[in-house]
Amino acid sequence: MLFCSIYSIWFKMLFTMSKSKIQRYEICCFEIYYLQMHFKLELLIFFNRNYHIALSLSFSMYFQCCNSTHAPILLPDGSPVIVGRSAETKIPDKLCSRNQLELVANYNQKYVMVKQLGSNASQIEGIDIGHRKTDRLHAGQTLHVVDMKYPHKIAICIPNSGTTSSNTKKTKLPQEENTFSKRQKMTEKVAKNISDEENETNSNNKNNSAQKPSYHWSQGLKGSMDDPSLRVSKDDKVVVIKDKYPKAKYHWLVMPIENIISCAHLRSEHLPLLKHMVKVGEQTIEDNISEKDKSKTEFRYGYHAVHSMSHLHMHVISQDFDSDALKTKKHWNSFTTEYFVDAEDIINEIEKDGKVKNRKHMADLLKEPLRCHICKRDQKNMPELKKHILKCG
Incomplete structure (x- = not known):
């Protein structure tokens, strides 16, 4: 009835x-x-x-972490909310800007308009949004805050029912009034800064159309690709540049023109590109060092286990490690431990499994004791290590 x-x-x-x-x-x-x-x-x-x-x-919409690492964040209807690296989201990653995303909920049509404010890529369903660009996030879709990390979804909550539209654990909702008031003030401040920045940019572009664009430090490689003082060679697939802070006598970076963020984004269709990058690396050595150095210099081609720069790049580096830019234990261990993964190993993994192994746990290798890469003896500090290498080599 x-x-x-x-x-x-x-x-x-x-x-x-x-x-x-x-x-x-x-x-x-x-x-x-x-x-x-x-x-x-x-x-x-x-x-x-x-x-x-x-x-x-009535219902409310929330920005909810798929891993439940923080309390859901209220998204008021039509009001912009700024999220990023903060105590509220518990995101510590410096690749994530403090003002990474602007979220505007549409209660009538039940979606959230997402604008990427940060320099590093955010993704909806694995697809990059783009800097200063917008896309819609619908219920059931996954938004990764930065670099395919920190997954979030929309939660639609009906008061007094204790239910949400997303398949997430029941979570106690936070006290909203004070939190939203603070966030609203921050959002207004960010919006003003963005508006001022865009106005300044437009003004500068009119006055000087040849002015170079600025890049966040983690996207510095994209700027270096266009720097004629660093570029060594270029073809239709890759660009080769000198490392701006070389860690050895010879240190180049081979980078695809295609926008690939890191090894984690590599799949089987990228195999021809990766093999081409190795060949270009070999040709770079052939074209840029003397015959005398070729006979006595050993090289390695490879990638860091965890990328700090937001564009795929293969290192071509001589094993003399003779450079003033090699200053810290972190620098040393990033090239002389398993943290440095040979290019052939990356290719073999993709041929076997269709993707690259997750090596995020290898970050602890950067804290390993200083150890000679030739005789494997521990060294007290970087000056002592460099003296030892001259004798050991």
């Missing part, structure tokens, strides 16, 4: 509306919720596309 009564009301309403020129209206949403052994009816009728009558339960 309950079903019959609900549907009879519905069809009667349709019939009544058809008699009064139904084309003036749009039925936008009709949902029946079964909650606590009774039905609750939601009917949104849009009036001339501008006004609506809501015979429904």
Whole structure:
């Protein structure tokens, strides 16, 4: 009887509306919720596309972490919310800007408009949004805050029901009023800064169209690709540049022109490109060092296990490590431990498994004791290590 009564009301309403020129209206949403052994009816009728009558339960939208590392963040209808690296999101990664994303919820159509403010890539369903570009995030879709990390979804919460639309654990919602007030002030400040920055950029572009663009430090490689003082060679697939801070006598970077963030994004279709990069690396050595050095200099081609720069790059580096830019234990261990992965190993992994192994746990190798890469003896500090290498080599 309950079903019959609900549907009879519905069809009667349709019939009544058809008699009064139904084309003036749009039925936008009709949902029946079964909650606590009774039905609750939601009917949104849009009036001339501008006004609506809501015979429904009210709901709220939240930005919810898939790993439940922080409390859900309220997304008020139509009000921009800034999220990024903060105590609130518990994101410590410096690749993530403090103002990484602007989120604007649309309660009528139940989606969130996402604008990427940070320099490093954010993704919806694995697809980059793009710096200063926007895309829609719908319920059920996954948003990675930066570099395919920190997955989040939209949670649609119905008050007093304790349920959400996403398949997530039941989470106690935070006290919203004070938090939102603080965030709103921050959002207004960020919006003003962005507006001022864009106005300044437009003004500078008019005054000096040849001015070089600025890059976040983690995207410095993209700027270096276009720097004629660093570029060594270029073809239709890759660019070779000198490392701006070389860690050895010879140190080049081979980078694809295609926008590939890191080894984690490599798949089987990239195999021809990776093999081409190795060949280009070999040719770079052939073209840029003397015959005398070729006979006595050993080289390695490879990638760091965890990328700090946001563009795929293969190191071509001589094993003399004779450079003033080689200053810290972190520098040393990044090229002389398993943290440095040979290019052939990357290719073999993709040929076997279709992707590269997750090596994020290898970050601890950077803290290993200083050890000679030739005789494997521990050294006290970098000056002592460099003296030792001259004798050991």
